[in-house]
Amino acid sequence: MSGLTLLETLLAIGVLAILLSLSLPLGLDFYQNQQLDSVSQEITQTLRRAQLKAMAGELDSSFGLFFANSQYVLFKGDSYAARDSQYDEVFEIAGVIALSGLSEIVFLKLEGKPKDGPEGFGGTIILSANSSQKTIRVNGMGRVNLE
Numbered sequence: 398m399s400g401l402t403l404l405e406t407l408l409a410i411g412v413l414a415i416l417l418s419l420s421l422p423l424g425l426d427f428y429q430n431q432q433l434d435s436v437s438q439e440i441t442q443t444l445r446r447a448q449l450k451a452m453a454g455e456l457d458s459s460f461g462l463f464f465a466n467s468q469y470v471l472f473k474g475d476s477y478a479a480r481d482s483q484y485d486e487v488f489e490i491a492g493v494i495a496l497s498g499l500s501e502i503v504f505l506k507l508e509g510k511p512k513d514g515p516e517g518f519g520g521t522i523i524l525s526a527n528s529s530q531k532t533i534r535v536n537g538m539g540r541v542n543l544e
Contacts, residue, residue, distance in 0.1 A: 461503030
């Protein structure tokens with residue numbers, strides 16, 4: 398008769414527990430880095446979309462993005478405070494991502510350049526998760542770069 402003894406079973410469970418405890422932090426780091434990459438790409442594309450809407454003169458208006466802690470909003474208007482909220486597009490930011498830098502950027506109608514605001518022309522948006530960081534820069538001419 399062959400079978401596992403209690404000692405062999407406990408040893409196998411111990412080895413599995415050690416392997417799991419070593420691989421879990423790596424998996425979480427990978428997940429957070431993937432979230433950071435995804436959100437930074439989404440924000441970059443949304444900035445470019447707002448700029449294209451403004452350059453096309455869509456709805457005869459400027460367009461911009463407003464950044465809050467857990468979301469960002471693509472809006473129609475010369476500022477978030479004076480926007481036409483029926484055209485708002487709200488995007489959620491994953492909870493593992495911290496956002497800093499610009500709180501608002503507006504692209505001028507037909508020109509597509511950033512409007513002069515409290516942070517000057519253009520600016521920087523910094524996204525971070527764990528020890529990783531992504532930077533999105535918008536220069537005075539409206540060029541959007543993800544670094």
